[in-house]
Amino acid sequence: MKRSKSVNLVVVPLLAAAFLAGCGNEEKETAYCVDQNDKVVENEYCDRGNNSGFFWFFGAPGLGRGSFAGAGERINSTDRAALARRGGFGSSAKSGGVGRATGRTISGGS
Amino acid sequence: MPAPVSQTSRRRHMNRHDTEPRQGWPATVEEQGLIYWKTPLPDGEEISYWHEGAYYSLTSEEVYDVEAIARLMLEMLIEAGDYIIEENLFAQMGIPGWAVPRIRETWESEPPMLYGRFDFAYGHDGVAKLLEYNADTPTGLLESAAVQWHWARDVFGDGVDQWNMLHEMLVARWREMAQAGRLPGERLHLLHTDAEQSGEDFMTIGYLTETARAANLMCELMAIESLGFVDGQGFVDLAGNPVRTAFKLYPWEWMVREDFGTQALEHMGDGDGQTVWIEPIWKMLWSNKGILPVLHRLFPENPNILPAWFDGEQPKDLRNFIRKPLLAREGANAAIVLDGEVVEEGPDQDYGEEGFVVQAYTDLGDYGGGARPVLGVWTVDVEPAGLGIRESDALLTTNTSRFVPHVIA
Numbered sequence: 001m002k003r004s005k006s007v008n009l010v011v012v013p014l015l016a017a018a019f020l021a022g023c024g025n026e027e028k029e030t031a032y033c034v035d036q037n038d039k040v041v042e043n044e045y046c047d048r049g050n051n052s053g054f055f056w057f058f059g060a061p062g063l064g065r066g067s068f069a070g071a072g073e074r075i076n077s078t079d080r081a082a083l084a085r086r087g088g089f090g091s092s093a094k095s096g097g098v099g100r101a102t103g104r105t106i107s108g109g110s
Numbered sequence: 111m112p113a114p115v116s117q118t119s120r121r122r123h124m125n126r127h128d129t130e131p132r133q134g135w136p137a138t139v140e141e142q143g144l145i146y147w148k149t150p151l152p153d154g155e156e157i158s159y160w161h162e163g164a165y166y167s168l169t170s171e172e173v174y175d176v177e178a179i180a181r182l183m184l185e186m187l188i189e190a191g192d193y194i195i196e197e198n199l200f201a202q203m204g205i206p207g208w209a210v211p212r213i214r215e216t217w218e219s220e221p222p223m224l225y226g227r228f229d230f231a232y233g234h235d236g237v238a239k240l241l242e243y244n245a246d247t248p249t250g251l252l253e254s255a256a257v258q259w260h261w262a263r264d265v266f267g268d269g270v271d272q273w274n275m276l277h278e279m280l281v282a283r284w285r286e287m288a289q290a291g292r293l294p295g296e297r298l299h300l301l302h303t304d305a306e307q308s309g310e311d312f313m314t315i316g317y318l319t320e321t322a323r324a325a326n327l328m329c330e331l332m333a334i335e336s337l338g339f340v341d342g343q344g345f346v347d348l349a350g351n352p353v354r355t356a357f358k359l360y361p362w363e364w365m366v367r368e369d370f371g372t373q374a375l376e377h378m379g380d381g382d383g384q385t386v387w388i389e390p391i392w393k394m395l396w397s398n399k400g401i402l403p404v405l406h407r408l409f410p411e412n413p414n415i416l417p418a419w420f421d422g423e424q425p426k427d428l429r430n431f432i433r434k435p436l437l438a439r440e441g442a443n444a445a446i447v448l449d450g451e452v453v454e455e456g457p458d459q460d461y462g463e464e465g466f467v468v469q470a471y472t473d474l475g476d477y478g479g480g481a482r483p484v485l486g487v488w489t490v491d492v493e494p495a496g497l498g499i500r501e502s503d504a505l506l507t508t509n510t511s512r513f514v515p516h517v518i519a
Contacts, residue, residue: 002173002496002518003270004277007259011323012143012252015316015331019309020145084338084346088370089360090303093334097306098247098314098359098439 032057033077038069046077122236123169126477131162132264142257143317146308149510160253161512162261166483166499167519173273176238179414180228180487180494183240190404191217191395202420203400204436204464209366209391212375217392222292224283224357224388226396228487233475239416241484245396246389247361249310250486250513252317254498255280258515271518273497277321279490284325294380295354297328299347302359304333315359334360339373344383357388361397363437399436399467421466430471435461441506446471454505483514
């Protein structure tokens with residue numbers, strides 16, 4: 001016999017259902033610099049890294065400077081461990097993924 | 111009296127058969143993770159990528175034959191890798207110089223690797239011919255390992271055979287790597303790109319998670335776009351946990367050119383603050399189409415290796431060939447030239463900047479109704495593990511091809 005004795009799928013059906021339900025297309029988060037009153041300010045206040053009183057706020061895209069951040073995650077701008085740089089991988093995949101889908105034109109907004 | 115055996119049918123017994131699809135198959139294959147079975151076409155139409163209205167049958171003799179060829183290929187690939195390093199062919203293969211030290215180093219130190227997929231033509235002469243080796247980020251895995259396995263059992267019952275040890279061998283490979291202490295960290299991170307929206311990349315990673323969990327590994331899926339880097343600490347996941355072992359369905363040729371490429375090269379290894387990457391970076395040697403002219407140069411008489419050249423080095427009188435970018439996938443930016451004329455081109459995806467290879471044309475063979483199959487022969491570590499067949503109505507196998515299940519009969 002040259003086939004596997006069994007192929008039990010436990011996680012795969014859950015992931016497939018989650019993806020079809022939209023979990024695979026989450027809105028991207030944007031990082032905003034906010035002050036103690038949750039007001040969006042210039043990123044440079046947070047970028048200094050030694051500027052207490054400013055926070056990174058992670059939420060849905062679209063907030064302009066001066067607007068107020070709602071519910072979301074706040075990280076003190078001096079907390080370096082929590083402030084890992086992200087997004088350093090992925091730029092080449094803008095036109096699609098790795099597999100068969102590379103030739104498709106369904107990647108939407110990106 | 112033995113029947114006369116013609117030269118063309120001496121070895122090849124593979125056949126294509128029409129058959130009745132299972133009732134309700136779309137829901138079945140989706141539940142098994144094949145949520146990407148529809149392929150949208152540029153004109154808005156959709157075709158089914160999963161095709162169970164037909165199947166291929168092979169004899170066990172020819173499976174053993176192709177398996178032996180794949181095993182031999184792996185040995186030849188090791189020689190080819192040594193040759194590329196000794197002859198310093200990196201620039202000719204479009205591999206950037208800054209990646210070379212790590213490629214050389216990991217080629218020697220052999221960090222863990224998981225899997226790959228050979229693509230073979232199997233035309234009417236019954237001689238499998240290597241088209242390419244997808245060594246870094248092969249897809250089509252879930253449908254090969256799981257979906258066609260279940261199809262075979264549903265349609266033919268428990269006694270059916272299929273060349274498909276993939277699931278067992280992947281689980282065993284994870285277990286072996288873990289037990290040897292080669293997967294540092296508390297958990298295995300599995301990375302996909304969230305730019306891929308059909309679910310194919312996500313479910314490939316999802317299926318690999320299934321196999322790693324079956325080997326008792328703690329797993330975490332994440333988008334490679336979310337991977338973080340902290341100076342002095344290395345790569346971290348969204349919770350800030352160190353990423354010590356990462357499986358990435360994302361090609362090295364992209365990674366080394368992206369913003370985190372430098373960090374990935376500098377923080378590669380099994381120590382604190384470092385990451386073990388699966389597949390290892392030296393797979394850039396095998397997944398690059400430049401491996402094809404190298405194999406031909408080293409093994410010019412081998413019947414399973416098509417003549418191939420770096421573009422510009424081919425004989426002037428070559429009339430029938432396929433020109434492929436060094437780094438593309440799925441037939442992108444490839445062109446088939448017959449009798450000196452371009453007869454077919456793959457989708458344009460801006461590949462080819464690094465250069466091209468030219469490979470002698472081989473007929474995939476018409477197995478009925480114009481269906482031309484490519485044998486995807488899976489490897490786990492350095493062992494052949496199973497077969498997934500994709501067929502196309504065109505000469506070129508691209509992203510509009512169909513996956514068709516098979517049995518050994």
